[in-house]
Amino acid sequence: MMISNLQLAALLRRVAVVFTMTGEDFFRARAYENAAGSVETLEIPVSTLWEQGRLGEIPFVGANLVSHLDELFRTGHVRHFESELKQVPQGLFPLLTIRGIGAKTAFKIASHFKLTKEGTAMAKFTKIIKSGRLTEVEGIKQALAEKITTSLKSHFSQSGRLDLEQSLAIADDFTKHLLSSSVIREAEPLGSLRRRVDTVGDIDLAASTTKPLSATKHILAYPQIATVISSGAYVSRVKLKDGQEVDVKLSPPREWGSLLQHYTGSKLHNILLRNLALDKGFSLSEHGIKDHKDKIHTFGTEESFYKFLGLDFIPPELREGRDEIKCATNHTLPSLLEIGDIKGDLHLHSDFSFKSSHDLGVSPLSDLLDFGRKNRYSYLGISDHNPKLSGLTTSERRKILQARTDYIFTQYHAYEKRVKTRVPKLLIGLEIDIRQNGDLALEPELIDLLDYAIVSIHSGFDYDASTNTTRILKALSTHPKIILLGHPTGRLINHRPAISADWTAIFDYAGKNHKYLEINSSPHRLDLPDDLIREASRFGAKFIINTDSHQVSQMNNMRYGVWTARRGWLSKTSVMNTLSFSDLHQVLQ
Secondary structure: OOHHHHHHHHHHHHHHHHHHHHHOOOOHHHHHHHHHHHHHHHHHHHHHHHOOOOHOOOOOOOOHHHHHHHHHHHHOOOOHHHHOOOOOOOOOOOOOOOOOOOHHHHHHHHHOOOOHHHHHHHHHHHHHHOOHHHHOOOOOOHHHHHHHHHHHHHHHHHHHOEEHHHHHHHHHHHHHHOOOOOEEEEEEEEEEHHHHOOOEEOOOEEEEEEEEHHHHHOOOOOOOOOEEEEEOOOOOEEOOOOOEEEEEEEEOOHHHHHHHHHHHOHHHHHHHHHHHHHOOOOOOOOEEEEOOOOOOOOOOOOOHHHOOOOOOOOOOOHHOOOOOHHHHHHOOOOOOOOHHHOOOOEEEOOOOOOOEOOOOOOOOOHHHHHHHHHOOEEEEEEEOEEOOOOOOHHHHHHHHHHHHHHHHHHHHHHHHHHHOOOOOOEEEEEEEEOOOOOOOOHHHHOOOOOOOEEEEEOOOOOOOOOHHHHHHHHHHOOOOOEEEEEEOOOOOOOEEEEEEHHHHHHHHHHHHHHOOOEEEEEEEEOOOOHHHHHHHHHOOOOOEEOEEOOHHHHHHHHHHHHHHHHHOOOOOEEEEHOOOOOHHHHOOO
């Protein structure tokens, strides 16, 4: 059976929900959740690992789950999963996609209103919301009903947009196919995807060719196409097997630069550029620039297109209609950060097993170090979540932190002896929860044991702006080793909006007190967002780009953080982890 990693992860999460609702062992439900997270982030299809007999290599996939997955890929179903899923009303699963509705609330709603069918549940639930009947459900008060109503509106307003990782995966695979033909010279994504916007509505690609008929034939031979919607001499629209529609535009090489510029956008950038051109007596199109004598000047590169208009080249990430054209005219565009400028990652989770406040990492330190060496990193920072606050004494938490340091450095020294070449320096940090009142989930004397600390909000996302601002500022001022604010807005793209806060006050404090704002590279976060990055820069705030990796494959997400930083107009001088280790060490001191 063919099933994607995302589909399999969704299935495992459904079974975990059933375990939660039917009173199964909590750790069993957690194990399935952890397995779903591992599957979701794998770069290799699970079906490939099954074919190779390597299912047991997937983190959090134990022997029992290996057996179930083997049955799934052999027969197309798992009898155990099917029997478990029958125990709950199927209408609860769509409700889980709405922010504010957890498993127990979804179960109550689906049971009370008899939402037994998944396909009709959302439509029926929308009518229930409109009729004001949600408070009929036991335990749902008016305040919660109002929050769910607001979340439902947000849910529908965000539907249809893919996050950057999803859209890039689709575009990259299709582009790889395009470039496999000798008649196609170049191929690029267009629009918001090329500008690296955090969500993408449409996927458009462009290809350069001198043989459009042959190129079109090759385009339509892409194995993932389910339906050809339309096909002409220079534009084809297709629907892929996953349901996504893609447009592919062809251009002769002599017009490649103008086509890229025209279709990369944004709309506002192109309007401002068109106005500039009109002032100079020119008109713009995807074919080139027409002068006052009706002569069309063509451009094989975007650089030559912008140069003809008297502008410096404007990188795609900056083309949002802000002040990039003015800066390109005055030769004051920033020298943007490059992925090669990054010298380390200070937000990595280790595989040390302890009673943590949140999820643990799964990759051994040797894997993280291998990645660091391959990418010429100078240093890595291990920043697991803090030990649980409840149920542990200060002495017990101290022992956990000391044991973690011993565990990590034992692996580190063994690695040094084995590879006998340059190894990234290692720093021991921690990601500490910010509580509702701004207190931290770790004692100051335990923070003393660290090289540095990240503070992050992991709960209370619905607090008002005043409360969130106060708790963040208090947390940042608690201890001198707290220098990083992790994923500051707490957003999860397409799932959870940013918290409310007085960002001006927070950025001003960060700039004046040498606190660094994290640009979290997870494609599900991209936090700080680009607009707030630029705003924070106005206050002299500095940044760090981290991957927040829980397994080594996620360290590849650094590129998403770099793209977001570029959209925020950042150069390397504003980013902490472009520093050498000696300079970084001085900052930490």
